Amino acid sequence: MTERRRVLLVAEAVSLAHVARPVVLASALAGDHEVTVASAPVFDLCFRGTGLARESLESIPAATFLQRLAAGAPLYTKAELERYVDEDVALLRRLRPDVVIGDFRLSLSVSARVAGIPYFALCNAHWSPWALHDRFPLPDISLTRVLGPRLAEPLFRLGQPIAFRLHAGPLNAMRRKFGLSTFPDVRYAYTDGDRTLYADTPALVPVRPECPAHHHYIGPIVWSPAMALPAWWTALPDGPLAYVTLGSTGRVDLLPELFRALEDCGVNAMTATAGRSDVASPGPHCFVADYLPGLEAAARSDFVICNGGSATVYQALSQGRPVIGVCSNMDQFLTMARVVDAGAGIALRAGTAGYEDLAEAIRRISGSTGAAFRDAARAVQADFLRHDAGEGIRRQIATL
Structure with missing residues (x-):
């Protein structure tokens, strides 16, 4: 006992x-x-x-x-x-x-x-x-x-x-x-x-x-908010889909350029602003909410665009989805460095990333080279499944 x-x-x-x-x-x-x-x-x-x-x-x-x-x-x-x-x-x-x-x-x-x-x-x-x-x-x-x-x-x-x-x-x-x-x-x-x-x-x-x-x-700690789905959840158009969230620390001022790059690359987007931006949907390809259930959003998407922090990156990888990390601080760059090493994502520098950089990353991860990123993300997902952070912390407490 x-x-x-x-x-x-x-x-x-x-x-x-x-x-x-x-x-x-x-x-x-x-x-x-x-x-x-x-x-x-x-x-x-x-x-x-x-x-x-x-x-x-x-x-x-x-x-x-x-x-x-x-x-x-x-x-x-x-x-x-x-x-x-x-x-x-x-x-x-x-x-x-x-x-x-x-x-x-x-x-x-x-x-x-x-x-x-x-x-x-x-x-x-x-x-x-x-x-x-x-x-x-x-x-x-x-x-x-x-x-x-x-x-x-x-x-x-x-x-x-x-x-x-x-x-x-x-x-x-x-x-x-x-x-x-x-x-x-x-x-x-x-x-x-x-x-x-x-x-x-x-x-x-x-x-x-x-x-x-x-x-x-102890393994990755994956969290997703308990919340109702937005009304548009069942009305998303067919075609490639990205889950976009820059979290509580990302460069939300990049969202308009990001939306333009996604549209030009033929990718639909569902976006969670974390309550940090009043950016409006620029058109029928893009859906915006303050928050979304991240695990469900990642699972539904083809890839995830985030600030490169481990919270959203690990949500995405736990669902076998590759990541574009638009990084600012050291912690985000360090997280994405390991994801890039694993072949499961692309890291961009938020301070210099413009439309062309964003569009090129989207084309790479969703186009003909996207399969390699998806395969690598699924390999990380399999690694994650071998660990349970809840069980890991219980073991640590049990040995006090």
Whole structure:
């Protein structure tokens, strides 16, 4: 018989994905354990129909997070992390969970240790210091926008190790304050935990053999909102179909050019704006909603166009659909790098992608070369089917 545990999952609500993943895991654990999810009161769509117990916890505004990402600046200040630690510790001492699981709640690296609670860090393996592929792509930061990718690339290569150390600075200051060791760079901050749980598969995002034994793959965490289908769902025209969503962090200003490229390539589109754009349908080939059930939309489509983040990319691949990732931040480029390696998608740079780039990618993935992308996506789908993140997290809890 499974021993019933008190499990607290903490979501850093700066993007939909960081809330959705803890909700999926909490739902998998809820039948056997006493489960609570703590997050800021945004992205409530993730909780719809779950009945999960909730606690409110501060997060910086998503807009602030995105501005810092775009500037290539550290994502948190020391003052913000100090507030986070105080709030975390108060919550941990009040609830006294047997374990706390955090999704990008970097302050738990300090607060869980202060409160004496075992801490599981949920992350993607491409951030692991032991990732097999350890070359970091140039993101769309201020340097890239000013100089252009060709000139920015060599400067980024020179500055990246220093930048990674600087990004760890605010958390290191907090750790020193509490007598904890510091991190050599931000990868260690992102993956620090008493256990580190990779929401990937080792085939798609491998790590080196010397990766520590407390790092574990639990498998892709795939979430889709519980919601009614739009009225136009049964009225989609015949022909190739793309599911388009740029999520909570993508360049929604690219949607008009994307719609034009899809129309010119003879591809119909169903689009979820995540409530971030009031763009109207440009014609009978394109259907728009704030949100769509992503798994059903991906399954119905021939391919998916997204911001390259793992949430939608893994939705698409779980249904055997190839992906065009229109990427801005480092995390998106890293996710798509592995998808491109697998042959299951195409990565574009959002900062420079125009009509011609979008149209060429659409022609490649839907035209005569599309079969190779589809075959590769189905191979990744088969790999995903060998993993169950819900079962993976249950196993980790059982060994406490």
